[in-house]
Amino acid sequence: MNPTLKRVIFAIAGAAAGLLISFIFFADLNKGDQNASANQSKAEKVFVPYGEKDEYYMMASGGHSGQLFVYGLPSMRKIRTVPVFTPDPATGYGYDAKSKEMLGGYTWGDFHHPAISETAGDYDGQFLFANDVGNNRVAAVDLETFHTVDIMSLPNMGGPHAGVFVTENTEYIALPTRFARPLDGQFAPLDDYESEYKGVVSMTTFDREAKKFDLAYQIVLPPWSYDLSDAGKKMSSDWIVMTTYNTEFATTNLEINASQNDRDYIVLLNWKELEKQVAAGNYKDVNGAKMIDPREHKGAIYAVPVAKSPHGVDVTPDGTRFIAAGKLAPMMTVFSFQKAFDAIEKGEFTDEKYGIPVLNYEDVMEREVDPPGALGPLHTQFDDRGNAFNTMFISSEVVKWNVDTGEVIDRQPSYFSPGHAAATEGDTVSPDGKWLVALNKIAKDNFLSVGPSHPESMDLYDISGDKMEHIMAVPVDPEPHYAQIIHRDKIKTITVYPKDEARPNSVWKQDDARIERNGNEVHVYGIAMRSRFIFDAKADRPDAVTVKQGDRVFFHMTNIDLDQDITHGFGINEYDLNFEVQPGQTSTLEFVADKAGVYPIYCTNFCSALHQEMSGYLLVEPK
Amino acid sequence: MKGKLSIASMISLLVASAITVMTIFVPWWQMKFYAPQYQEGLDIIVYPTRLAGDIDIVNGLNHYIGMALFSNESFPELQYMPYIIIAFAIAILVVALIRRKMPLYILIGSFAMGGIVGLLDMYRWLKEFGTNLDPRAPITLDPFIPPIIGKNTIANFVTNSYFSYGGYMLLLVFLLLVFPLWKDRKKA
Ligand SMILES: [Cu+2]
Numbered sequence: 188m189n190p191t192l193k194r195v196i197f198a199i200a201g202a203a204a205g206l207l208i209s210f211i212f213f214a215d216l217n218k219g220d221q222n223a224s225a226n227q228s229k230a231e232k233v234f235v236p237y238g239e240k241d242e243y244y245m246m247a248s249g250g251h252s253g254q255l256f257v258y259g260l261p262s263m264r265k266i267r268t269v270p271v272f273t274p275d276p277a278t279g280y281g282y283d284a285k286s287k288e289m290l291g292g293y294t295w296g297d298f299h300h301p302a303i304s305e306t307a308g309d310y311d312g313q314f315l316f317a318n319d320v321g322n323n324r325v326a327a328v329d330l331e332t333f334h335t336v337d338i339m340s341l342p343n344m345g346g347p348h349a350g351v352f353v354t355e356n357t358e359y360i361a362l363p364t365r366f367a368r369p370l371d372g373q374f375a376p377l378d379d380y381e382s383e384y385k386g387v388v389s390m391t392t393f394d395r396e397a398k399k400f401d402l403a404y405q406i407v408l409p410p411w412s413y414d415l416s417d418a419g420k421k422m423s424s425d426w427i428v429m430t431t432y433n434t435e436f437a438t439t440n441l442e443i444n445a446s447q448n449d450r451d452y453i454v455l456l457n458w459k460e461l462e463k464q465v466a467a468g469n470y471k472d473v474n475g476a477k478m479i480d481p482r483e484h485k486g487a488i489y490a491v492p493v494a495k496s497p498h499g500v501d502v503t504p505d506g507t508r509f510i511a512a513g514k515l516a517p518m519m520t521v522f523s524f525q526k527a528f529d530a531i532e533k534g535e536f537t538d539e540k541y542g543i544p545v546l547n548y549e550d551v552m553e554r555e556v557d558p559p560g561a562l563g564p565l566h567t568q569f570d571d572r573g574n575a576f577n578t579m580f581i582s583s584e585v586v587k588w589n590v591d592t593g594e595v596i597d598r599q600p601s602y603f604s605p606g607h608a609a610a611t612e613g614d615t616v617s618p619d620g621k622w623l624v625a626l627n628k629i630a631k632d633n634f635l636s637v638g639p640s641h642p643e644s645m646d647l648y649d650i651s652g653d654k655m656e657h658i659m660a661v662p663v664d665p666e667p668h669y670a671q672i673i674h675r676d677k678i679k680t681i682t683v684y685p686k687d688e689a690r691p692n693s694v695w696k697q698d699d700a701r702i703e704r705n706g707n708e709v710h711v712y713g714i715a716m717r718s719r720f721i722f723d724a725k726a727d728r729p730d731a732v733t734v735k736q737g738d739r740v741f742f743h744m745t746n747i748d749l750d751q752d753i754t755h756g757f758g759i760n761e762y763d764l765n766f767e768v769q770p771g772q773t774s775t776l777e778f779v780a781d782k783a784g785v786y787p788i789y790c791t792n793f794c795s796a797l798h799q800e801m802s803g804y805l806l807v808e809p810k
Numbered sequence: 811m812k813g814k815l816s817i818a819s820m821i822s823l824l825v826a827s828a829i830t831v832m833t834i835f836v837p838w839w840q841m842k843f844y845a846p847q848y849q850e851g852l853d854i855i856v857y858p859t860r861l862a863g864d865i866d867i868v869n870g871l872n873h874y875i876g877m878a879l880f881s882n883e884s885f886p887e888l889q890y891m892p893y894i895i896i897a898f899a900i901a902i903l904v905v906a907l908i909r910r911k912m913p914l915y916i917l918i919g920s921f922a923m924g925g926i927v928g929l930l931d932m933y934r935w936l937k938e939f940g941t942n943l944d945p946r947a948p949i950t951l952d953p954f955i956p957p958i959i960g961k962n963t964i965a966n967f968v969t970n971s972y973f974s975y976g977g978y979m980l981l982l983v984f985l986l987l988v989f990p991l992w993k994d995r996k997k998a
Contacts, residue, residue, distance in 0.1 A: 716870065717870055718948075747866075748870055749867065750866075750867045750870060796874070796948075
């Protein structure tokens with residue numbers, strides 16, 4: 188080779204290598220710097236310094252844990268687990284007499300969709316309602332105390348998955364069933380599915396004063412599966428919309444057999460009309476429920492075809508439209524209530540399915556939004572600027588789009604496979620448009636490994652700007668299906684139970700602590716205070732209780748420490764019993780002392796410097 | 811009229827009488843407690859007729875050091891304080907109406923005496939509570955006497971004691987009582 192050429196080639200190669208190295212080196216450095224500063228600004232957005240508090244509460248369902256998870260937003264710090272359908276020794280829930288009775292012997296529930304009570308379509312922050320898909324129940328949590336105050340069992344249901352949602356003024360807490368079953372607990376073979384199995388919607392009411400549910404009426408429907416639902420707002424406030432799947436009436440291998448029809452239905456129910464008919468006595472008594480068939484009442488029920496196997500259906504904040512997300516057909520469909528009302532007015536129905544008038548898809552549909560490659564839309568949330576946010580389970584992302592134009596504005600990945608999303612005040616007539624949390628089903632290796640059982644994960648997005656910004660991913664126990672995010676100003680809690688001297692079984696003065704015996708019943712009217720138990724003020728040992736083997740024992744305990752965060756626990760050694768009394772609270776523990784012997788009693792909730800000394804004895808004399 | 815208090819002095823005394831009555835309804839003295847766990851502070855508020863504030867919580871905490879319970883019953887003074895106050899108010903009113911100097915001197919003297927006796931009584935109670943601690947209490951503390959005004963530290967608590975509205979109103983009453991002495995002083 189020509190030495191000159193050689194020198195030139197070397198020079199060029201050297202320069203190129205130098206350029207490459209410098210490119211890689213500086214480029215990387217630059218990128219690192221940018222990431223660091225971007226992460227810093229993300230951290231600053233969610234850092235809540237000591238002494239300040241999060242702006243929002245996120246109330247996340249705990250799925251098959253049967254619990255409610257309370258988070259602070261934007262920090263994403265978990266604040267509390269509230270037991271709803273599941274016993275919780277840490278708070279004595281399911282152990283003390285009242286909550287034990289409320290749980291009715293069940294040890295779990297499957298809580299999917301929380302709903303905060305509403306007034307005029309806005310969260311009022313008083314109560315939160317919970318569905319139990321596992322055991323057909325509905326529960327209410329009092330947001331003054333974050334305690335579950337009532338649980339009601341629902342007859343004729345097969346897993347109320349499509350609830351709970353509340354009507355505009357919480358007139359009803361509605362729960363449509365997921366699985367069809369024969370009514371009244373009857374037996375019928377699966378061969379008789381079409382004729383004997385029914386889908387049912389439970390319409391429950393809640394008395395806020397008495398803190399009690401009532402089952403107002405139930406709606407009997409074809410044995411489709413009802414997946415999700417929402418209540419209308421404003422111009423659509425009389426209506427309920429529900430998505431269906433398995434309109435094929437499959438009774439086995441639903442994965443295949445319930446995915447055959449190209450279209451399933453959204454069912455529109457006029458609850459105002461049904462309420463009127465029930466009041467007029469147009470119902471049958473079925474297993475204690477007032478059962479009404481909407482197909483017998485003109486104007487009470489309609490169906491609209493929708494893209495195959497939809498999941499979520501969500502009403503826009505202004506109440507004018509409902510958006511269905513087609514789980515297996517990758518698109519969001521915007522339907523217009525006004526168009527539906529017009530079609531109903533004109534009597535334009537394509538056909539009837541099992542007695543339900545079916546509206547023309549084209550008559551009701553306003554637009555279809557199908558971002559390329561966006562797969563598995565599950566659920567829609569809203570901001571305050573006319574935008575919708577859809578979770579995409581399969582393509583693992585959140586898509587922001589404009590409801591009026593259908594324009595796709597932004598897409599951001601989620602980590603991984605989001606189910607529902609929750610936006611700040613996102614289900615109300617006036618969303619806040621600040622934050623969005625995607626509730627993911629799969630975490631994979633996002634967090635430190637704890638073996639094969641992974642946490643779920645949640646993504647926090649800042650949605651205040653034009654583009655969404657992914658802020659962080661956070662682990663969570665299994666498994667939030669849905670959450671609602673409410674501004675902190677709407678939640679008004681108490682810190683100490685009021686000193687109510689008229690409360691049954693309460694004792695407020697140390698001298699009044701006493702034991703009353705009545706046959707084989709022993710009632711202890713006791714006090715818990717820092718740092719002792721007083722069961723019998725007059726006894727030599729006020730903190731010892733002697734009973735006979737086989738006695739039914741009642742510990743009615745009042746915590747007279749009316750001081751913030753001074754909770755006392757109450758555990759009995761080897762008796763598998765534990766509960767707690769919060770400041771100013773009176774609770775009862777009831778059990779049969781069937782084991783003879785001596786059993787230490789001690790305070791299980793660390794309360795004071797002398798907490799360790801807060802103890803006593805249960806002495807059970809042998810028969 | 812010769813030897814009589816001036817109209818201005820009479821008004822001063824009438825106002826003093828009215829303020830004296832008003833003190834029945836406001837707190838006279840207060841103690842505020844702070845601890846790491848109680849950054850918002852706990853209060854003992856002393857009205858001439860009753861105790862108020864976080865008495866139950868303070869009692870709950872005090873049992874650790876064996877301090878006796880605070881309650882309205884533990885201070886018998888609270889039962890007859892309103893009568894003493896009313897009696898003073900009436901006496902001031904009478905002096906205002908008869909407008910004579912000698913009764914005013916007696917009034918000022920007894921008012922000052924009352925104040926001194928009151929302060930001594932408070933000191934007696936503070937000493938009683940702070941030094942008569944139950945020897946069997948879980949936490950043994952050296953006896954202490956909280957100050958009537960000022961700061962003190964007991965275990966994890968810092969206490970601040972101070973006079974409240976009623977205390978300052980009584981001071982004002984005193985000034986209004988002595989005002990006539992200056993106003994109607996003998997001109998040389
Ligand atoms: Cu305790």
